[in-house]
């Protein structure tokens with residue numbers, strides 16, 4: 001009784017506090033004020049002036065682009081999972097929900113926009129719906145479809161993803177045996193697509209694919225978003241790591257003869273941090289903050305991440321560079337700088353045929369670097385001293401004579417008005433031979449030295465732009481600073497004599513070909529409450545690289561939560577079993 005009384009008291013206190021707060025809010029609510037401001041400021045003078053200087057869109061399309069940017073973005077989604085389940089889901093969506101919409105559309109006064117299939121997405125599995133909150137309220141058919149999409153998104157059968165953001169994984173062309181690296185992965189909508197592609201050919205009862213995805217993000221909190229997003233896929237083929245991608249250490253894998261060799265990835269997604277001005281429809285608060293310096297400041301880290309990606313890419317492998325920015329300084333200028341440095345070791349791939357029906361502008365071959373005051377410069381020598389740290393020599397377009405040899409027109413820029421989407425940039429790079437500065441991969445007897453990092457932020461200082469491979473060949477710097485972050489629980493793999501293994505095998509009727517050494521826990525002592533399963537390839541990767549990563553405390557590898565259908569029974573029960581042991 002007393003306790004209850006206490007609770008009532010504390011509740012009324014909390015209520016009083018809330019009332020006080022609400023009163024204050026009536027006077028001044030900064031969040032509300034910001035939203036009002038954002039609602040009214042749906043165009044930025046600086047944005048318009050800058051993109052007119054860049055000629056990013058032909059004069060006669062300008063007004064259409066700006067008015068599209070001021071409209072709400074349509075919803076788009078893709079159907080996930082194996083081919084059979086996806087087709088069955090498509091039948092339900094088309095046969096039931098879209099049909100209802102179409103029937104509602106013939107009623108007098110109904111304003112129903114038919115769903116649009118995204119022609120460039122395979123098997124008719126991606127759709128765009130131009131529906132607003134108002135539509136959902138006024139039409140029963142819209143309401144039912146909306147609720148269905150929400151429910152299916154939470155179970156993972158549908159992924160609500162911006163249409164243009166589906167493009168980079170498609171262009172990456174991932175096969176089940178590929179080693180894939182996603183350099184800047186959080187929150188993970190593209191990583192999910194990559195994992196689905198890895199499992200594309202897998203039939204029920206088949207072993208998991210040979211390939212894997214290493215998903216990295218520098219932001220520790222966003223790594224947990226990634227864990228949350230990817231958990232739904234229950235794939236044993238993905239590991240999440242937490243690094244500055246421009247300094248991602250070389251990982252090692254044991255060869256058949258027991259020696260270690262550095263991993264080179266077959267496919268790399270380099271979806272770099274950017275100003276995001278292609279997402280203005282979704283994030284209108286970018287309008288009032290937009291300025292030319294933001295893009296200039298990101299050029300350095302974008303280049304360094306892409307360059308590191310190419311170092312980690314195998315010869316013959318493909319890397320896709322993408323941003324949700326329209327700015328050539330964040331896009332073509334980065335690609336041009338990379339191609340120039342890589343000489344003839346890297347080429348732009350013509351990806352137009354892999355995206356049938358997609359409307360886009362070919363990459364620009366000329367652009368004009370600008371300082372924050374929106375003065376454009378023809379050449380670096382024209383840049384006043386005060387802006388020389390902001391506008392860098394590497395940002396300038398190739399000369400007319402040189403332009404042809406880079407094939408920058410093979411890049412793809414999607415402008416919002418072309419098919420009612422966000423803005424996006426994508427380029428696919430093929431590594432045709434080792435990079436000029438790259439040492440040929442060495443096979444070492446022991447784990448290679450851990451690449452050093454000074455843990456500093458991504459300042460655009462060119463002196464920091466030496467590649468990680470270069471640093472490794474020069475030897476480690478003398479001082480080592482600990483990077484801030486959280487220490488993750490260890491990865492404790494079962495050994496052949498694991499006492500739980502016979503119980504597990506019997507209880508879950510595990511297939512005999514499953515090796516107990518692919519199971520792991522995250523604790524060294526105490527009850528093994530959660531048991532994880534991963535593929536042999538990822539087990540080797542984690543085991544081979546964990547120690548050196550732990551020593552430096554640079555990396556937190558997050559577990560890939562893995563409940564593949566090892567048997568017909570649902571392995572989620574493992575949780576229950578071991579919690580009660």
Ligand SMILES: C[S@@+](CC[C@H](N)C(=O)[O-])C[C@H]1O[C@@H](n2cnc3c(N)ncnc32)[C@H](O)[C@@H]1O
Pocket residue numbers: 165183184185186187188189190191216217218219222243244245246271272273274301305458
């Ligand atoms: C454009 S978002 C990536 C979106 C993601 N690919 C997706 O599809 O959901 C860029 C990401 O890069 C991360 N990031 C920023 N700087 C980074 C760096 N130096 N290394 C690795 N990740 C970085 C940010 O935390 C952010 O999550």
